[in-house]
Amino acid sequence: MSSDNHVIPIIEETDSHSEEFLKGLWKSNPVFVQVLGMCPVLAVSNSVINALAMGLATLFVLLMSNVLVSSLRFVIPRQIRIACYIAIIATFVTSVDYIIQAISLELHQALGAFISLIVVNCLILGRAEAFASKQTVSKSFMDGLGMGLGFTLALVCLGTVRELLGNGSLFGTSVLPEQFEPWVIMLLPSGGFFTLGVMLIFINMLQKKKTEPS
Amino acid sequence: MNEENLWSIFINACLVNNFVLAYFLGICPFMGVSGKFSTALRMGLAVSCVMLVASVCSYGIQQVLVFLDAPYLQLISTIIVIASTVQLIEMLIKKYNQALYRTLGIFLPLITTNCAILGLAIFQANREYQFTQSVFFALGAGAGFTLALILMAGIREKLRFATIPEISQGTAVNLIIAGILSLGFMGFAGLGG
Amino acid sequence: MYFSLLGISGLCTIIIISVYFFTKPIIEDNLQQQLERAIFSILPGTVFKNAYIKINENTLEKVAKIKKPQTPIYAAYDLNHQLLGFAITAQGMGYQDNIQLLYAYDAKKQKITGMTVLQSRETPGLGSKIIDDKGFLDNFTQLDVQLNADNKQLKQIIEVVKPGKKTEAWQIDGISGATVSSKAVGQIIQKSISYWAPIIQINIKQISNEQ
Numbered sequence: 001m002s003s004d005n006h007v008i009p010i011i012e013e014t015d016s017h018s019e020e021f022l023k024g025l026w027k028s029n030p031v032f033v034q035v036l037g038m039c040p041v042l043a044v045s046n047s048v049i050n051a052l053a054m055g056l057a058t059l060f061v062l063l064m065s066n067v068l069v070s071s072l073r074f075v076i077p078r079q080i081r082i083a084c085y086i087a088i089i090a091t092f093v094t095s096v097d098y099i100i101q102a103i104s105l106e107l108h109q110a111l112g113a114f115i116s117l118i119v120v121n122c123l124i125l126g127r128a129e130a131f132a133s134k135q136t137v138s139k140s141f142m143d144g145l146g147m148g149l150g151f152t153l154a155l156v157c158l159g160t161v162r163e164l165l166g167n168g169s170l171f172g173t174s175v176l177p178e179q180f181e182p183w184v185i186m187l188l189p190s191g192g193f194f195t196l197g198v199m200l201i202f203i204n205m206l207q208k209k210k211t212e213p214s
Numbered sequence: 215m216n217e218e219n220l221w222s223i224f225i226n227a228c229l230v231n232n233f234v235l236a237y238f239l240g241i242c243p244f245m246g247v248s249g250k251f252s253t254a255l256r257m258g259l260a261v262s263c264v265m266l267v268a269s270v271c272s273y274g275i276q277q278v279l280v281f282l283d284a285p286y287l288q289l290i291s292t293i294i295v296i297a298s299t300v301q302l303i304e305m306l307i308k309k310y311n312q313a314l315y316r317t318l319g320i321f322l323p324l325i326t327t328n329c330a331i332l333g334l335a336i337f338q339a340n341r342e343y344q345f346t347q348s349v350f351f352a353l354g355a356g357a358g359f360t361l362a363l364i365l366m367a368g369i370r371e372k373l374r375f376a377t378i379p380e381i382s383q384g385t386a387v388n389l390i391i392a393g394i395l396s397l398g399f400m401g402f403a404g405l406g407g
Numbered sequence: 408m409y410f411s412l413l414g415i416s417g418l419c420t421i422i423i424i425s426v427y428f429f430t431k432p433i434i435e436d437n438l439q440q441q442l443e444r445a446i447f448s449i450l451p452g453t454v455f456k457n458a459y460i461k462i463n464e465n466t467l468e469k470v471a472k473i474k475k476p477q478t479p480i481y482a483a484y485d486l487n488h489q490l491l492g493f494a495i496t497a498q499g500m501g502y503q504d505n506i507q508l509l510y511a512y513d514a515k516k517q518k519i520t521g522m523t524v525l526q527s528r529e530t531p532g533l534g535s536k537i538i539d540d541k542g543f544l545d546n547f548t549q550l551d552v553q554l555n556a557d558n559k560q561l562k563q564i565i566e567v568v569k570p571g572k573k574t575e576a577w578q579i580d581g582i583s584g585a586t587v588s589s590k591a592v593g594q595i596i597q598k599s600i601s602y603w604a605p606i607i608q609i610n611i612k613q614i615s616n617e618q
Contacts, residue, residue: 046531072415084415087416087419088415090290092422094427099430101430102434105441109526110528119293184531189393194393196389197389201386204386
């Protein structure tokens with residue numbers, strides 16, 4: 001990346017379980033801070049329901065794969081560890097794909113191929129490699145939970161802004177008054193790029209205010 | 215049975231439904247590599263090659279899975295096969311063509327878990343493309359990815375001479391540029407017929 | 408090393424297969440319900456339905472279970488076993504991705520009497536209008552799809568025209584701002600009905616008398 005003035009250190013070792021959980025939510029939020037796993041973020045965040053479903057699906061996969069990778073961490077051979085992680089992640093992604101189909105066909109049709117694309121979400125592979133392969137099962141669980149929820153939170157924020165401005169609705173029901181002319185661009189890919197960019201600017205502003213001497 | 219004609223598949227994948235700007239696939243390398251024009255071009259070519267390979271592999275896997283009636287193995291087998299094939303190709307290139315390796319090889323491991331490659335395989339399977347359709351789809355997607363990448367690189371190189379507010383430097387402004395590019399590409403709607 | 412690789416692959420496969428077979432009946436149930444809802448929306452009053460597949464150039468055969476590569480059409484009957492019409496699925500490329508739709512064909516009047524979109528990922532707010540825009544859907548309540556004298560081809564090709572410019576019964580008023588999506592729908596139906604109408608007409612007597 002050309003100009004990264006603010007590389008936030010990703011805090012790896014913490015003592016308490018609750019800190020593992022919390023760091024995923026804000027300090028090292030996967031989307032806003034680490035800027036990981038953006039592909040699904042932008043594509044399916046044009047409505048709150050889609051964003052929520054996608055976030056929860058990712059959370060499920062992250063949680064399960066962290067737990068499995070952590071339990072098998074002494075068994076997985078080092079040379080082929082990445083391939084093993086990918087196989088494990090793919091297993092849970094396939095599972096969540098079928099589970100979503102069973103829960104709601106409409107949701108599955110709306111999310112489409114992007115559910116399967118969770119498998120290449122750098123976030124999950126990153127956590128498996130950087131954390132779950134080295135930590136205990138319970139800590140990996142909390143890490144997965146925190147990162148997953150942070151991810152879901154970011155997706156839902158994006159989804160809310162995009163659906164509200166792009167369709168005047170939330171969760172499919174009209175919220176804004178009739179006179180509001182929806183900004184259709186928000187529902188298009190460009191809107192996704194813009195929204196995330198503006199949100200990042202916002203967050204950078206907040207970070208700057210925090211680190212500035214008061 | 216998919217009846218789309220080859221030309222429209224190519225144009226659709228390259229321009230109308232550009233993999234990066236319309237489907238958001240391949241953003242990670244897009245953001246990371248589009249800083250310099252030459253790297254962008256090389257990355258684009260590497261991705262195009264991998265896409266072609268992945269497309270053929272994926273077509274083969276689909277046929278096998280349909281035969282075995284095991285649709286649930288699609289994801290795991292696709293990704294493992296693609297990753298291994300690309301690994302193999304990288305080893306071969308490294309051994310037999312040093313120059314090519316230096317141009318492409320460094321990116322190859324980065325690309326195997328790229329959303330764009332897997333996305334290509336999945337779309338292809340979902341739309342049930344025939345073999346030639348798949349090849350054209352891959353060619354179009356690769357061309358589109360490269361196009362988006364070099365456009366982005368060109369803009370970012372120029373942007374280095376502009377003053378951007380500190381809070382929006384880095385990823386934020388890149389995303390906004392991508393947004394504008396995406397908007398521009400929407401103008402291609404209907405080109406594929 | 409290979410032993411653990413095998414072990415892990417085995418574990419993964421077991422997990423996938425268990426989830427698959429556990430969810431399979433639920434998913435099939437969901438699909439059936441979705442199809443039935445769709446058929447009922449375009450052919451209200453449907454109580455029974457039979458699935459037919461194309462065996463050869465001239466024959467339709469009733470099937471009880473549908474095997475994956477075959478795409479069946481459905482004959483819908485009301486409470487008194489009177490044939491209401493045919494529900495035919497069709498799909499093709501829209502603007503963004505595949506569009507899948509279901510339309511109703513009245514073999515006697517040789518008209519399409521209804522259309523509903525099953526699956527689409529068109530541009531929200533624009534292309535997505537093909538799903539619920541009343542004006543657009545009205546195009547499909549009396550769409551003329553008459554066959555010509557030899558009963559092999561459509562007399563007139565279905566045409567999607569600019570909104571408001573419809574003059575003939577075989578034309579469809581497009582949606583302004585969603586030209587590509589509306590044209591796609593027209594083409595999808597055109598291809599599909601050209602394929603099915605001739606063979607339906609040949610088998611119509613036998614199907615009307617089915618229970």
